[in-house]
Amino acid sequence: MTALSIRxxxxxxxxxxxxxxxxxxxxxxxxxxxxxxNGAGKxxxxxxxxxxxxxSGSVTMGGTELLGRSVQxxxxxxxxxxxxxxxxxxxxxxxxxxxxxxxxxxxxxxxLGMRRSVEPRVEQALRDTGLTELQDAAAGTLxxxxxxxxxxxxLLVQDAQALMLDEPVAGMSHDExxxxxxxxxxVKRGRAVVVVxxxxxxxxxxxxxxxxxxxxxxxxxxxxxxxxxDPRVQEVYLGTAAQPEEELVHA
Amino acid sequence: xxxxxxxxTSRPTPDAAPRTPQRASASARGTGRTLPTGKALPTGKALxxxxxxxxxxxxVPGPRHAMIGLGLLALGLLVLAPMLLTDFRLxxxxxxxxxxxxxxxxxxxxxxxGMLTLGQGxxxxxxxxAMAMHMQLADAELQGLAAPQFMLxxxxxxxxxxxxxxxxxxxxxxxxxxxxxxxxxxxxxVFTRRVKGAYxxxxxxxxxxAFAVLLVGQQATLNGSNGLSGFQSFLGFxxxxxxxxxxxxLLAAAVLILLVAIAWWMxxxxxxxxxxxxxxxxxxxxxxxxxPALIKTAAFATAAVMASIGGALFVPLVGIISPAEIGVxxxxxxVIGVAIGGRATLFGPVIGAxxxxxxxxxxAETFPSGWSYLQGxxxxxxxxxxxxGVASILTRFRPRDGGPGSDHPHDSGQPDLRDLPDQPDQxxxxxxxxxxxQPDLTVQEGxxx
Numbered sequence: 229m230t231a232l233s234i235r236x237x238x239x240x241x242x243x244x245x246x247x248x249x250x251x252x253x254x255x256x257x258x259x260x261x262x263x264x265x266n267g268a269g270k271x272x273x274x275x276x277x278x279x280x281x282x283x284s285g286s287v288t289m290g291g292t293e294l295l296g297r298s299v300q301x302x303x304x305x306x307x308x309x310x311x312x313x314x315x316x317x318x319x320x321x322x323x324x325x326x327x328x329x330x331x332x333x334x335x336x337x338x339x340l341g342m343r344r345s346v347e348p349r350v351e352q353a354l355r356d357t358g359l360t361e362l363q364d365a366a367a368g369t370l371x372x373x374x375x376x377x378x379x380x381x382x383l384l385v386q387d388a389q390a391l392m393l394d395e396p397v398a399g400m401s402h403d404e405x406x407x408x409x410x411x412x413x414x415v416k417r418g419r420a421v422v423v424v425x426x427x428x429x430x431x432x433x434x435x436x437x438x439x440x441x442x443x444x445x446x447x448x449x450x451x452x453x454x455x456x457x458d459p460r461v462q463e464v465y466l467g468t469a470a471q472p473e474e475e476l477v478h479a
Numbered sequence: 480x481x482x483x484x485x486x487x488t489s490r491p492t493p494d495a496a497p498r499t500p501q502r503a504s505a506s507a508r509g510t511g512r513t514l515p516t517g518k519a520l521p522t523g524k525a526l527x528x529x530x531x532x533x534x535x536x537x538x539v540p541g542p543r544h545a546m547i548g549l550g551l552l553a554l555g556l557l558v559l560a561p562m563l564l565t566d567f568r569l570x571x572x573x574x575x576x577x578x579x580x581x582x583x584x585x586x587x588x589x590x591x592x593g594m595l596t597l598g599q600g601x602x603x604x605x606x607x608x609a610m611a612m613h614m615q616l617a618d619a620e621l622q623g624l625a626a627p628q629f630m631l632x633x634x635x636x637x638x639x640x641x642x643x644x645x646x647x648x649x650x651x652x653x654x655x656x657x658x659x660x661x662x663x664x665x666x667x668x669v670f671t672r673r674v675k676g677a678y679x680x681x682x683x684x685x686x687x688x689a690f691a692v693l694l695v696g697q698q699a700t701l702n703g704s705n706g707l708s709g710f711q712s713f714l715g716f717x718x719x720x721x722x723x724x725x726x727x728x729l730l731a732a733a734v735l736i737l738l739v740a741i742a743w744w745m746x747x748x749x750x751x752x753x754x755x756x757x758x759x760x761x762x763x764x765x766x767x768x769x770x771p772a773l774i775k776t777a778a779f780a781t782a783a784v785m786a787s788i789g790g791a792l793f794v795p796l797v798g799i800i801s802p803a804e805i806g807v808x809x810x811x812x813x814v815i816g817v818a819i820g821g822r823a824t825l826f827g828p829v830i831g832a833x834x835x836x837x838x839x840x841x842x843a844e845t846f847p848s849g850w851s852y853l854q855g856x857x858x859x860x861x862x863x864x865x866x867x868g869v870a871s872i873l874t875r876f877r878p879r880d881g882g883p884g885s886d887h888p889h890d891s892g893q894p895d896l897r898d899l900p901d902q903p904d905q906x907x908x909x910x911x912x913x914x915x916x917q918p919d920l921t922v923q924e925g926x927x928x
Contacts, residue, residue, distance in 0.1 A: 300765050317759055320755060
C-alpha cells in the first residue's frame with residue numbers, strides 16, 4: 229500500500245526552479261532515502277510536502293491531496309518531520325516536548341488542564357527512543373544525537389503516518405548512527421519513513437528504497453544496489469565513471 | 480537560539496558513551512546516566528535555593544511554592560498594609576496595585592509568550608474609561624443632573640454610546656469583553672501575518688499613540704485632555720468616606736491576588752507549556768499541528784483583559800483618568816516594572832511593578848524631575864546586565880549542577896531578549912545551499928494561503 233505519493237512536484241523561487249517535477253512513492257513499512265548532491269532539492273521537496281513552501285503538482289496520502297494546505301493542517305493530516313538542526317523546545321523538559329507533540333490527539337479544552345501524568349503514547353515514545361531516564365531533563369541539555377531522537381519521539385507521539393527526516397544522523401557518532409538506523413526500522417511499521425541524507429554508508433545500511441535527486445529532477449530510483457549501479461548516479465557523484473563505489477561512499 | 484547559551488547546543492557528548500535508543504535486546508538498560516541534580520545543596524545555599532523556587536525562576540513554581548507566594552502576597556497587601564499604612568499611603572499602594580495587575584498580564588504575554596506589549600495603555604484606558612463613564616453617569620443621577628458636569632459646561636447631551644454604561648452589569652461586561660475583542664481582532668490580524676518582535680512592539684506603540692490622540696479630540700464627550708474626574712461615589716458608596724476607600728483598596732488587592740493565581744494556572748497548564756514552546760520556536764509548533772497565531776492571540780487577549788481590569792480599578796482609587804495616564808510613556812512604564820522584576824517569572828512582574836511605582840512616587844517627592852532619568856537608567860541596566868530581571872539573580876547564583884562536566888550548559892541564567900526581531904526561530908535549514916534563492920521565511924510571508 230502506498231502511504232505517500234508524490235507526482236510531478238515542482239517548486240519555484242522566483243525564476244529559480246528548485247524542484248522541477250519530482251515523482252516518487254513512499255510506501256508503508258519502508259525507509260525511503262532521498263539522496264543527491266547539495267542543491268539537488270531534497271530539503272525543498274520535504275518543505276513542499278509539509279506545506280512550508282508552496283509547490284505545484286500533487287502529493288497525496290491515503291487519497292487526500294496535501295498540497296495547498298497550511299503547515300499545521302498538513303501536520304494534522306499525519307505528516308511529521310524533523311529538521312537538519314534538531315529543533316526541540318530547549319527550555320522545556322523531554323516529557324513536556326513529547327506532551328506538546330501529543331496535542332494533536334487532544335481537544336483544545338485540554339490545553340487548560342495541567343499535565344498530571346505521562347500519557348501512554350508518550351511513555352511508549354520514551355521507551356522507543358531510549359530517553360526514559362532523561363524524561364525530566366531540559367531538552368536544551370541533551371546531546372545532539374539525543375535531540376534528534378527526541379524529535380523522532382515527537383513524530384511517534386504525533387502518530388504521523390509519514391515521517392520526513394532531514395539528515396537525522398548528521399553529526400552523530402558511528403554507534404549513534406547505527407542506533408538511529410535501527411530505530412527507524414522499528415518505527416517504520418505501518419508508516420512511510422522518508423529520510424533525506426548525505427551519509428552514503430548510512431544510506432547503504434538502512435535504505436529500503438532510494439530516490440536520487442539531481443538539480444531538482446529524479447535521476448534514479450530503486451533499491452540500494454540498483455541505484456549504485458546506475459551509471460548516471462555515478463556520473464553525478466563523480467563527474468567520471470571511475471571508482472564509483474569508493475567515491476559514492478565518500479560523497 | 481538563546482543568546483546566553485554557552486555554545487552547548489550541538490556539542491558532541493564529551494564522554495562519548497552514546498545513550499543509544501534502546502535496542503530490541505534492551506541491553507542498554509542502565510547505561511543511561513542519570514543527570515546530576517542540585518539535590519545535595521550545601522546548607523548555606525539552601526535558603527537561596529528556596530527563595531529561587533519561590534520567585535519562580537524560569538520554571539513555574541509548583542503548587543506548594545505558588546501557594547506560599549500567594550499567601551505572602553495576601554498577608555502583605557490584605558493584612559499588613561492596611562494595618563501599617565496611613566490612608567494616604569494605602570491609597571497610593573492601591574494605585575501601584577493597579578499597575579501590578581497590568582504587569583501580571585504583561586508577564587504572561589511578554590515573559591511567557593515573547594510578545595513585547597508596549598501598548599497596554601490602550602486596554603488600561605478602555606477599562607478605565609468604561610468605569611469612569613459609569614461613575615460619571617451614576618454621580619449625575621445622584622445629583623439629579625441630566626448629564627455629567629463637564630457635559631453640562633459644554634452644553635452637550637449625553638451621547639448615545641454613553642447610555643448603556645448606566646448599567647453596572649453592562650460596564651463590568653464592557654471592561655472584560657471590550658479589550659478581549661480588540662485584542663483578538665488585532666492579535667489575529669497581526670500574528671497570522673507573522674508580525675513579531677520589534678515590529679509588534681512598534682505597532683502597539685502606534686496604536687496607543689493613536690488612542691491617546693483620539694481621546695484628546697473627544698472634548699464634548701470624554702472631556703478631552705482633562706479626562707474624567709471629580710467622582711463622588713462608587714457603586715452607590717461615597718468616595719469621601721475613608722472606610723469605603725479602604726474597601727476599594729482591598730478589592731483591588733484581592734483582584735491582584737486572584738489574577739496572579741489565574742496567571743499561575745495558565746503558566747502551569749498545557750497552554751502555558753505550549754506558549755513557551757511557541758515563544759522559543761514558533762515554526763516548530765506549527766509542524767506539531769498547532770496554529771501559533773491562536774496561541775499568541777489567547778495570551779495577548781488575556782493580558783489585555785488584565786490591563787483593562789487594572790484600569791477599571793484605577794479610576795475609583797485615583798479619582799481621575801485622562802489621556803496622560805494611558806499614552807505612550809505610561810505604556811512603556813508598565814513594561815519597565817515587569818522587565819526589572821523578571822518577566823518570565825510568576826511573581827517578578829508584580830514585585831517589579833510595585834517596587835518601581837513605589838520608587839517613582841517616593842523619588843518624585845524628593846527629586847521631582849530625577850525619576851525619568853533613573854527609570855531610563857534602570858531599564859538600560861536591566862537589559863544589559865540582567866535580562867531575566869531581578870528574579871534571575873537568584874537563579875544566577877544557583878550552584879552549577881553537578882560541578883565540572885555538568886550536563887547543564889543552559890543553566891547559567893535566564894536567557895535573553897527573545898523578542899528581538901532577528902531571532903531566528905525558523906527550524907532546520909542549516910544547509911542553505913540546497914535552495915540558494917529561497918526567500919527568508921520569517922520575513923516574506925505574503926504569499927501564504
